Amino acid sequence: MTNFRGVLNNPDPLNKVLFALRDIGRTVSIFFSSHETTIYSLEKAGVRAVAKFHPQELFSSFQLIDCPGGVLAVEASCQDLLVVLQSSLHSRRSCTIQLQWQGHQLLMHFTIQKDSLVSANGAERLRTVTHSVPVYFWDAERCLAFASSLPEPYPEISFEREDLAVMKQTIDKLARLDRYVELSLRESGCLYLASRNHHVMVQVIFNIKNQAYAEDIPQHQEYSLTLDARDLQRVFSSTYVNPHKLVFGSWPCCRHLPPYSLLPILLRTFD
Known part of the structure; x- marks a missing residue:
């Protein structure tokens, strides 16, 4: 969307x-x-x-x-x-x-x-x-x-998450510039990042459509926290992170969030 x-x-x-x-x-x-x-x-x-x-x-x-x-x-x-x-x-x-x-x-x-x-x-x-x-x-x-x-929008940078390298490059760019990033968690919810002066506000909105997760995650539940962009760089450069099954509980900077496995993601950045 x-x-x-x-x-x-x-x-x-x-x-x-x-x-x-x-x-x-x-x-x-x-x-x-x-x-x-x-x-x-x-x-x-x-x-x-x-x-x-x-x-x-x-x-x-x-x-x-x-x-x-x-x-x-x-x-x-x-x-x-x-x-x-x-x-x-x-x-x-x-x-x-x-x-x-x-x-x-x-x-x-x-x-x-x-x-x-x-x-x-x-x-x-x-x-x-x-x-x-x-x-x-x-x-x-x-x-x-x-x-x-309405007119067609300008082309945006849009990547399917096939490997961690591209993901890390995007986060590296986010760490250097004040930019907005949206992580759409298919069938699960939306994770929205806004970079301001190298600090990243993260908002996770769970809108559960997959009934397999319905018992574990409250529908429309929201979580938010502030991270340093360098923490995100470390997360996405870690070898144990599977881009198709991110687990919040495994993020050193996100341990207080529920350790739910999240479905494949689509990351967008706006230049």
Whole structure:
């Protein structure tokens, strides 16, 4: 699941995810910055779909929202969002957009962060501007139409886990750069890594579909911890680690996690 269009071909198509979000009040987040990449993220019971776009392509996609008779009905304030998005293409700004259901209404909240610091009460902080834009999805069919209208994402680095060498190279890159890595544990769950200043936040979300594991692992159970990237380097360079059957209990830095064997993984990094 690497983009909205890809979600349509999976057991949880976009319309089901959207309406599930409406029912359980979860949040969809869209992250982008003006000079890097755009990552769309859907989260629902451990399912995450990520895609990358150039900001200009994102802006073109949002232009579709405000077209008369388009796939979405929006308030006039959506024009404000378009102006902000367009200005972010020419300035050093980043933006976080969150979509959240409130009843049958899907609210869009977006926060713009400037790179420049301002002083407030003797402390420096990022200057932020927050807007809220109400968005209404008409029905599932038009939700799908909107998803299919998005441009194809940029190619991503994607590796099947055939050997530890490639895995270790990816972790080595993660240790040097601030990058995001997602480990999708098929039939088991999702392990998400975010590297910040050589420290790695690890979040493990178990969404059990294989009944053989159902008695041992609570469904939708979440664990999180912070690791040093060098610890991960040692893990993936260890000769005893089988990439197709990782056991958390065997990781020196993860001993307090349950020692469950995890199924084959797919690792993605975003350049």
